[in-house]
Amino acid sequence: MKFELDTYVLNFKDPAQYPASRPMQKVQAVDRKANGELEVESFDFSIQSRVLVFEDMSEEDYIALWDWYDNIANGAANTFKFTDEYGDQFDVRIVDDFFNFRETSLKLYSGTMTLEIVQ
Amino acid sequence: MRSDLPQNFVDELTKQGRRPIQLLVFYFDSRIVYVTDTDKVTTSDEIYYIVEDWGSLSSVTDLSKIGKGQNQPTKTYSISLLNYGENKFSEIFFDRNPLNVRVDLYQAFLVDGATHIKAPDCFPTNKPKVQTDWVLNDVFLVQDPIQYEESSGLLKLDLVSLNQYANPYIGQLDPVDNIFYPVVIGAVSKVPGQADPANPMASLAQHLDSTGETIVIADRDMLVAGFPESGTILLNFELISYTAIGGDDNNELTIDSRGLDVAGFSAAARHSIGDPITLYGHEYIYTFSQGPVDQAGPLYVDGELYDGPHTIYADRNPIQVGFPNRPPILQVDGAQPMESYQQELVSDDWTQDYWYVRQSSDEPCSSAGWINDDTGGEDPSVYVQGKYASYNRPGNTSLCTWYQYSTFMPGHNRVSDFSKLNQLDFYYHTQFVNEYDYDKCEDNIAAFPKFDVSGGWFNTGWQTHEQLEDVEEILTITDKTWAELYSSPQWLVLYDHQVQEDVSGEAGCRYGSKIYNYQLTVYYTWDAAVINDANITLDIGDPAAGPANPIDTIKWVFSKIGVGSFIDLVTFDAAAQWCADKGYGFSGLVPGDERCRDVLNDLCRQCRAAIYYNAGLIKIYMREDFTNKTPDGVFPESKVRLKSIKIAHQKITDIANFVSIRYDPASLNIDFQKSYSTSDENSIQKYGLHDYVFDAPLIIDDTMAIDLADHYLEELAEPDFYITFDAYMEFFSYEQGDIIEIVTDYANIHIFKGEIVNIVRRHGSGKNTSINLFTVTIRSNKFVPPIVFKSAEALSVLDGGVVESRPVLFLTGVEQANIADHGEFTKCVGDSCLGAWYDYDYIMKFMVCGR
Numbered sequence: 001m002k003f004e005l006d007t008y009v010l011n012f013k014d015p016a017q018y019p020a021s022r023p024m025q026k027v028q029a030v031d032r033k034a035n036g037e038l039e040v041e042s043f044d045f046s047i048q049s050r051v052l053v054f055e056d057m058s059e060e061d062y063i064a065l066w067d068w069y070d071n072i073a074n075g076a077a078n079t080f081k082f083t084d085e086y087g088d089q090f091d092v093r094i095v096d097d098f099f100n101f102r103e104t105s106l107k108l109y110s111g112t113m114t115l116e117i118v119q
Numbered sequence: 120m121r122s123d124l125p126q127n128f129v130d131e132l133t134k135q136g137r138r139p140i141q142l143l144v145f146y147f148d149s150r151i152v153y154v155t156d157t158d159k160v161t162t163s164d165e166i167y168y169i170v171e172d173w174g175s176l177s178s179v180t181d182l183s184k185i186g187k188g189q190n191q192p193t194k195t196y197s198i199s200l201l202n203y204g205e206n207k208f209s210e211i212f213f214d215r216n217p218l219n220v221r222v223d224l225y226q227a228f229l230v231d232g233a234t235h236i237k238a239p240d241c242f243p244t245n246k247p248k249v250q251t252d253w254v255l256n257d258v259f260l261v262q263d264p265i266q267y268e269e270s271s272g273l274l275k276l277d278l279v280s281l282n283q284y285a286n287p288y289i290g291q292l293d294p295v296d297n298i299f300y301p302v303v304i305g306a307v308s309k310v311p312g313q314a315d316p317a318n319p320m321a322s323l324a325q326h327l328d329s330t331g332e333t334i335v336i337a338d339r340d341m342l343v344a345g346f347p348e349s350g351t352i353l354l355n356f357e358l359i360s361y362t363a364i365g366g367d368d369n370n371e372l373t374i375d376s377r378g379l380d381v382a383g384f385s386a387a388a389r390h391s392i393g394d395p396i397t398l399y400g401h402e403y404i405y406t407f408s409q410g411p412v413d414q415a416g417p418l419y420v421d422g423e424l425y426d427g428p429h430t431i432y433a434d435r436n437p438i439q440v441g442f443p444n445r446p447p448i449l450q451v452d453g454a455q456p457m458e459s460y461q462q463e464l465v466s467d468d469w470t471q472d473y474w475y476v477r478q479s480s481d482e483p484c485s486s487a488g489w490i491n492d493d494t495g496g497e498d499p500s501v502y503v504q505g506k507y508a509s510y511n512r513p514g515n516t517s518l519c520t521w522y523q524y525s526t527f528m529p530g531h532n533r534v535s536d537f538s539k540l541n542q543l544d545f546y547y548h549t550q551f552v553n554e555y556d557y558d559k560c561e562d563n564i565a566a567f568p569k570f571d572v573s574g575g576w577f578n579t580g581w582q583t584h585e586q587l588e589d590v591e592e593i594l595t596i597t598d599k600t601w602a603e604l605y606s607s608p609q610w611l612v613l614y615d616h617q618v619q620e621d622v623s624g625e626a627g628c629r630y631g632s633k634i635y636n637y638q639l640t641v642y643y644t645w646d647a648a649v650i651n652d653a654n655i656t657l658d659i660g661d662p663a664a665g666p667a668n669p670i671d672t673i674k675w676v677f678s679k680i681g682v683g684s685f686i687d688l689v690t691f692d693a694a695a696q697w698c699a700d701k702g703y704g705f706s707g708l709v710p711g712d713e714r715c716r717d718v719l720n721d722l723c724r725q726c727r728a729a730i731y732y733n734a735g736l737i738k739i740y741m742r743e744d745f746t747n748k749t750p751d752g753v754f755p756e757s758k759v760r761l762k763s764i765k766i767a768h769q770k771i772t773d774i775a776n777f778v779s780i781r782y783d784p785a786s787l788n789i790d791f792q793k794s795y796s797t798s799d800e801n802s803i804q805k806y807g808l809h810d811y812v813f814d815a816p817l818i819i820d821d822t823m824a825i826d827l828a829d830h831y832l833e834e835l836a837e838p839d840f841y842i843t844f845d846a847y848m849e850f851f852s853y854e855q856g857d858i859i860e861i862v863t864d865y866a867n868i869h870i871f872k873g874e875i876v877n878i879v880r881r882h883g884s885g886k887n888t889s890i891n892l893f894t895v896t897i898r899s900n901k902f903v904p905p906i907v908f909k910s911a912e913a914l915s916v917l918d919g920g921v922v923e924s925r926p927v928l929f930l931t932g933v934e935q936a937n938i939a940d941h942g943e944f945t946k947c948v949g950d951s952c953l954g955a956w957y958d959y960d961y962i963m964k965f966m967v968c969g970r
Contacts, residue, residue, distance in 0.1 A: 028136075029883055031847075031890040034756035034763070034863055039847050041883050041890050042136040043157075 005080035008072045010064050014057045015085065021051035048117040050084065050092065054101065055110045062101055062109040069099045069113075079118050091118040120751050121734055121852040128254050131228035132848045139891055141173055141882050142253070143198070144223040144241050147211055153238055154200065154208070156886050159229055162238035167208060171273055172199040173882035176224070176256070178731070178855065191719055191730045192855070192877070194280035196224070196259060202267060202274040209267050209274050222278050223735065224256040226882075254851075256880075258685070258735040260284065280732035282716060284680050289718045290409050290711020293437060299711030300437040302409045304817055305667040306660030306706055309419060312405035312440060314652055319345035321396040323354070324370070329377070334359070336370040336396065343369070351379065351399040353444050354390050358399055395650055397445035402430075405446075407657050409711060410438035414661040420447045421654045431657070438659065446652040666704025666820070669726035670695035670739065673719065677737060680715050687736035694728060694739045701826065707784065707817040725815045727830055731855040740856040744833060745874050751857040759863060760845035760892065768838045775811035775835040776802035780828040782818040793821070797828050799836035811835065840899040842871050850893040853878075859897060873897030 001015035025048075029041040057065075073080055073094050082092040092115035101111030131137045143154040153162055156170035174197035202209045212220070225239050230252075239253035259278035266275040290299045296316060303310065321344055324337035334354070341364045346352070351360045352372070358379035361372040397403065407415075415433035418425045418440055427447050432439045670691055677683050698704075703726050709718055723730060727742045777798040781791035791814065811831070818824050844861060853859060853875060860872045877896035883889045 027888055029888050029890045031892075032761040033847070034759040034761045036761075037757060038135075039760075039890060040135045042138055043884075043888065 001085055002083050003068055003073075003080050004083070005072055005078060008068075008080075010068050010072075012061055012065075014054065014061050016052035017055050019053065020085070021049075021053075023049050023051065025049075045119060049095070050082070050090075050115045050117070052113045052115065054112070056104070057101065057109040057111075059107045059109070065101070065113075066099065069094060082115055090115075092116060093118060120854055120857050123734065124254055124852055125251055127230060127252050128226075128228065129852075131230065132851055137848070138229040139883055140227050140229060140236065141170070141884055142225040142227070142238065143170070144225065144239070145211075146221045146223075146241075151241055152208075152211065156884050159235050160238050161235050164238070166238070167200075169201040169203075169208060170198060170884065170886065171201045172887055173884050174198050176880035176882065178878050191282055191716070191723060193282055194257060194259070194732050195262075196257075196278040198276050198278070200274045200276065201272055203272045209265075212261075212265055212274075220261045222259045222261060224259065224278075225253045226256055227253045255735045257733055281682050281685060281737060282719075282730075282732065284682055285714065285716035285719060287680060287715055288711065289676065289679065289709055289713050289715055291436070292712075293406070296406060298406075300406060300408050301708040301711050303412065303659045304672050304705045304707055304709060306658070306662045306664060307408075307708060308658045308662070309656035310407050310659050310708065312407045312655040312657060314446070315404040315406060315439075317345055318403045318446070319398040319401060321346070323390055323392055323394045323396065326392060327354070327390040331377075332374045334361070334372040334374060334396075335366075336372070337393070338370075340369040341372065345401075346398055349375075353397045353399045355394050357390070395445070399444050402441035402443060403446050405440050405442075405652065405655050407438045407440070408659055408708065410434065410436040412438060412659055415657055415659045417658060419656045419658075421651050422656075433659075438657070440655070440657060446650045447655065448650055660706075666706035668695050669698050669703050669705050669722060669728065669817075672705050672817075673722050673728065673730070673739065676715055676718055676722065682737065685735065685737045687738045690738040690740060694741050697741045698726060701823075702820070703823050703826075704820060705817040706819050709817070722817070724813065725817050725827070727827060729856060733854050738854070742830070742834065744830075745858045745872075748858050750860045750872060752853060753860045753862060754844075754846060754850075756863040758846055758849045759861065760847070763843075763845035763894075764861070764863065765843045766840060767843075768840050771806050771838055772809065774802065774806060774809050774838050775831065776806065777808055777810040778828050778832040778835070779810065779812045780815055780818075780824050780831075781812065782815040782824045784816045791816070793824070795821070795824050795828050797825075797832050799832055802836040806838075840871075840873075841876070841896050842873060842899055843894060843896045846893045846895055848891050850895065853895075859895075861897075871897070871899055873899040 001012045003010040024046050026046045027043040029043075031039045033039050054061075069075065072078065076093045076095055079091050079093050081089050083089045095114050095116045096112075099111075099113075101109040104110045140157055140159055141155060142160060145152045145154065151164055153160065153164060153166040154168075154170055155166070156168055156173075158168055160166060176194065176196040178192045178194045200208055223241065227236055227239075229236055236252060239255075258281060260281065262277040262279045265277075267273070268275070288299065290302050292299055296313060298313060300313075301310070321336045321339045321341060324335040327334055334352075342348070346364065348364060349360075349362045351358055353359075357377065358381055359372075359377050360375040360379060362375045363373040365371045365373060410432075411434040413433070415438055416431045418429055418431060420427075425447055428443050429447065430441045432441065674683070674686060674691060677686055705722070705725070709721070713721075719730065722728070728739050729742055730737065730739050732738070777796065779794055779796040781794045783793040784791050813831070815824060815827065818827070842861065855875050855878065857875045858872065859875060874897060875895060876898045879894040881889060881892045881894070883891040
């Protein structure tokens with residue numbers, strides 16, 4: 001599992017754990033008519049994300065990830081290449097509102113990060 | 120209803136999963152810019168994908184005032200754009216006047232399988248071409264001010280419909296008079312005129328006699344008043360040229376010559392304090408209304424047709440009338456307009472005989488044998504009755520003696536005249552032609568005109584002629600006042616002219632002369648005539664063409680604003696035909712200082728039209744009772760949003776059950792000469808008296824006024840029901856003024872029928888992921904809509920049974936109402952219920968009472 005942006009690379013020593021979430025959201029507007037049926041408007045794209053769950057992440061990974069969020073990806077600003085556990089590569093952005101990995105035990109960190117795949 | 124939707128679009132309206140795209144087209148000075156929020160639109164022009172929120176497109180109408188004149192709703196549309204990046208969208212606005220930026224809103228759907236759609240063809244800009252996929256929703260203007268938030272990067276624009284243009288005044292401010300002249304609609308009689316302040320006017324501060332060389336003006340600086348440094352003035356009927364304006368206050372004129380010899384004007388005469396002075400050669404201008412017009416006239420002064428000299432300038436703006444040399448004058452008595460400065464007396468005025476008898480030889484005789492001035496000439500106590508005759512006695516040298524005995528008139532020829540005077544200061548300019556004829560004197564006596572004189576007379580002097588010749592004499596009396604002559608109230612003037620032929624060297628002193636014909640010209644004194652410019656009126660427009668069609672007038676206002684090319688000819692022609700069929704017409708004045716938008720409201724109110732803006736066009740419809748009209752569309756429950764139907768009724772205080780119309784004004788929107796009232800007794804009993812008076816200054820026809828008042832009474836006497844509901848895209852082609860029905864199962868309410876009065880459009884897009892919804896308000900018929908039960912299930916039993924009471928209607932919205940506890944219940948048999956609507960088993964109607 002790694003993040004890549006230009007010459008920057010983040011290789012996780014402790015990659016994300018299970019459960020691996022790959023949510024997909026259809027962007028549609030749905031309303032109900034007075035006869036009970038539904039009225040649908042579709043905006044022709046779906047939002048795909050990856051939710052990465054980290055547990056007991058080493059401090060080294062944590063610092064690298066912190067740096068990645070803060071400086072390289074700059075939150076949601078920059079897209080980067082994400083290689084998942086299957087080796088598939090996606091262009092993603094980090095869409096979390098804030099970076100909050102808790103130190104669950106001494107020098108071990110846990111948290112989640114949501115990546116949205118760029119259309 | 121819109122009938123211009125392309126087929127692709129219509130097909131998509133009812134589909135599920137349709138994919139809407141909205142597109143804004145900004146017509147900036149230098150380029151066209153497209154703005155949307157999806158990247159599915161392709162174009163070679165500049166395009167931004169920055170719409171953050173499409174907002175809602177609403178047609179703002181004050182529902183309570185629909186019937187009372189708010190006949191022109193404004194459409195507003197709010198959008199938020201993301202303003203970021205190197206080419207910020209706001210940069211384009213900040214150096215331009217946002218009010219002038221025209222924006223078009225287009226909609227389309229991505230049809231199945233398509234990934235992109237080409238931007239619409241936007242030229243020519245004043246009329247979009249028919250598009251195959253895109254529909255023009257409407258044409259807007261950006262409303263000032265535009266708002267930009269630095270923190271969120273949002274640029275908020277409010278777009279408004281074309282009536283935002285309607286700011287200009289309907290007339291122009293005249294820079295000379297500072298007056299907004301009224302605008303004439305149709306043909307109007309007796310439009311009042313205003314004197315041009317540049318008309319040079321002054322008056323005498325001192326009496327001026329016939330030989331005076333300085334004129335003193337009262338209370339005025341002549342240069343400021345508009346008189347030139349030197350020129351010719353007109354004082355009463357005398358033309359006086361002057362060479363300088365002097366005095367500390369520029370109120371003294373140095374006279375060059377008096378009584379200029381111009382036809383129609385008098386010789387030097389006396390003038391009194393206060394006599395008016397005008398500038399000879401200046402055209403005195405009066406201004407009436409906005410122009411130009413095809414036809415103006417005739418002119419009236421003080422209510423009477425004016426025949427005096429004047430020129431009507433119907434091709435000017437404003438329309439003007441010019442009078443040469445001075446404002447119009449009328450005769451004092453009877454206020455008849457003066458045709459000219461002079462009035463000729465004809466010989467019929469001369470009625471009786473005149474003769475003079477020298478009483479004795481003691482009567483003085485001039486050295487030439489004439490009765491001289493001392494005899495009765497200036498003695499006002501002498502009363503003379505005379506018969507004119509002439510005597511021709513050539514060669515007689517002892518006429519003096521002869522005359523002592525004869526009853527012939529000595530060689531005096533007295534030409535006298537009646538002239539009614541009304542003022543002491545009188546002067547008189549007479550000329551006559553004298554012809555000598557030495558033959559057959561006596562035969563000619565009978566042919567002579569005869570005069571009568573009673574009263575005083577005075578001698579004006581005499582002339583001497585050396586030889587036989589035709590004599591033309593002009594005598595002018597300018598230096599006698601009537602008071603000096605004559606203290607009697609009788610107004611007679613004797614004008615006396617003596618012609619003597621002196622036979623050379625002889626003592627004979629008189630010869631007769633005959634007056635064959637004469638011409639007497641009387642110039643009216645100032646007091647026989649007055650300047651009358653307080654009441655100058657002009658008929659404007661072609662009375663034969665009749666009143667203007669109200670719709671044509673509305674069109675004219677739009678073209679004046681400059682949006683004439685947006686008028687929808689289909690609806691305007693239909694409305695014009697409706698007015699023509701009903702005989703509706705406008706004839707009157709609109710104040711020039713009204714804004715066009717207010718003028719449009721007034722015009723609509725006076726012909727019961729309603730204007731709305733849609734599809735980039737200005738449309739119009741005539742307000743009518745739609746009770747029996749076939750609806751333009753039916754909305755079953757499958758087209759209406761769940762739980763969206765709300766019903767409210769109009770405030771009772773907003774109804775009107777006693778309607779009065781005032782019309783046919785005597786002048787600009789005041790002094791209405793007629794009115795008509797009508798009332799609805801039922802409504803008055805139920806709700807109390809609510810009266811409504813409205814003014815219709817453009818209506819002069821009784822039939823139209825009555826029709827209009829009856830219509831408003833019918834529309835306003837009962838409180839309206841407003842039903843608001845949300846509808847989906849199928850509603851797209853409906854417009855304000857359409858009649859629609861809603862059919863629904865909701866809470867047992869089945870059918871509402873009404874006129875669309877308000878539409879709010881909430882756009883859906885990828886950004887706000889909302890359904891494209893229309894929130895529609897319809898105004899139902901004036902009576903309570905019947906609540907219909909669909910089948911027998913709601914009723915327990917008929918014919919004596921008890922109907923279970925059920926809450927059948929819950930009114931939400933502004934007004935709550937109480938449901939009365941009784942109703943009328945009918946079983947439908949065959950076609951007995953609701954006619955052409957639907958076939959039901961039972962109908963129950965019940966009263967809903969307002970507060």
